């Protein structure tokens with residue numbers, strides 16, 4: 001097993017001098033007070049200060065930084081906007097955190113070939129903003145799209161509402177410039193869709209910062225559809241809504257997005273943003289977006305409405321005007337944040353199940369919640385069976401977090417049992433690595449480890465994430481919440 005150097009064996013003074021020479025003094029963060037902002041990502045239950053934070057501006061600077069890390073055998077962790085929900089950008093003790101916040105240039109817009117090249121710190125939403133005037137958009141739209149970075153999206157292979165029809169991030173990435181852990185710069189993929197040789201772009205997308213740091217990304221953009229309709233249908237049972245989802249797909253209609261929210265989420269959203277759009281007494285609602293040519297969308301809209309009514313939908317609202325559509329989506333996009341109305345803390349899980357198992361799995365999640373004594377709200381991408389159970393708890397209660405994590409783990413195991421997966425879009429990170437053996441054999445995991453070592457012989461790139469070590473869910477496979485290691489100051 002490769003080892004990570006212990007904190008006390010590193011003399012940071014010459015390293016800091018080298019980083020300051022590469023990046024300038026202002027772009028090397030080293031005081032304890034300044035480092036607080038970087039000690040966790042969106043999974044706030046794990047915290048660890050890095051030894052240093054560095055803020056490069058270019059591929060060359062990232063390369064020089066990684067060469068220093070390589071020479072001194074210092075582990076590093078990449079961080080985009082820090083919105084990840086699986087602890088992927090959680091620093092490890094004694095690491096250098098490489099933050100891409102200054103790498104925020106849109107380098108090239110090639111409308112004719114529908115390509116955009118960006119630096120990794122560019123915020124997801126900026127890509128669409130840059131091309132929407134010319135009638136284009138970037139399809140992957142995580143709910144965090146106004147704050148999360150493209151570099152983070154690449155590393156997590158992020159999804160979003162529109163990924164049902166258009167696919168997740170990997171389907172929209174043509175090429176990457178990557179700095180390998182030894183500082184070498186490589187290009188994978190390119191501007192054309194089919195490149196000969198191994199699909200290294202596919203390998204890097206979703207690798208959670210364990211193979212190197214992405215510094216330039218070539219993205220595919222799509223033509224803005226001629227027409228868009230959003231339908232909101234409300235139901236008195238999960239079964240009715242789930243059957244609607246299956247029947248729509250069986251009818252050959254692939255909506256751009258198909259989202260489900262349960263009663264708890266509906267009320268939390270209405271309490272928070274008071275949109276007045278979501279019926280508070282519905283058991284569940286479905287939000288269905290259809291896009292394409294106007295004639296198609298109108299026809300599909302009629303068919304979807306008929307399918308929903310056939311399954312017992314109480315009421316259906318159709319939004320065509322952009323401001324009306326936005327209003328219907330606003331509550332869904334604000335759903336995670338709205339959980340603050342219900343509970344001081346929440347823990348969100350991200351599992352995938354076959355669509356047909358929705359009623360069974362949602363009923364079992366409720367039972368599991370009752371067994372552990374916690375309420376679980378559900379708001380998720382129903383079309384692709386990507387669940388987001390939100391477990392509501394109070395972190396000030398001793399032992400609550402541990403219980404909630406156990407409950408989250410049982411939900412993930414349930415997803416695997418019914419033929420699904422332990423992650424749809426949030427990645428594995430620090431949080432879920434101990435559940436990898438639920439899905440993969442030892443041989444599978446060893447193969448992944450080999451691939452990792454090909455790129456990172458010294459185990460410096462985001463060590464301890466994604467792959468469990470030991471290969472079980474026992475002690476040591478998961479970082480402890482109280483494992484905040486003191487880093488010697490310099």
Ligand SMILES: Cc1cc2nc3c(=O)[nH]c(=O)nc-3n(C[C@H](O)[C@H](O)[C@H](O)COP(=O)(O)OP(=O)(O)OC[C@H]3O[C@@H](n4cnc5c(N)ncnc54)[C@H](O)[C@@H]3O)c2cc1C
Pocket residue numbers: 041042077078079080081082083084085087088089100120141142143144147148149150151152153154155156157158159160161208209210212213214215336337425426462
């Ligand atoms: C309210 C809320 C809603 C969300 N909704 C969604 C959703 O709908 N769909 C979804 O998929 N996710 C969602 N997320 C999760 C999160 O926003 C995504 O995972 C996002 O892609 C993370 O981007 P980031 O810039 O914040 O990355 P970070 O959290 O900074 O990093 C994430 C991972 O990427 C690695 N990384 C970052 N930059 C690079 C780089 N340049 N090179 C190599 N590795 C890098 C990090 O090491 C880490 O492993 C949501 C989060 C929140 C808080």
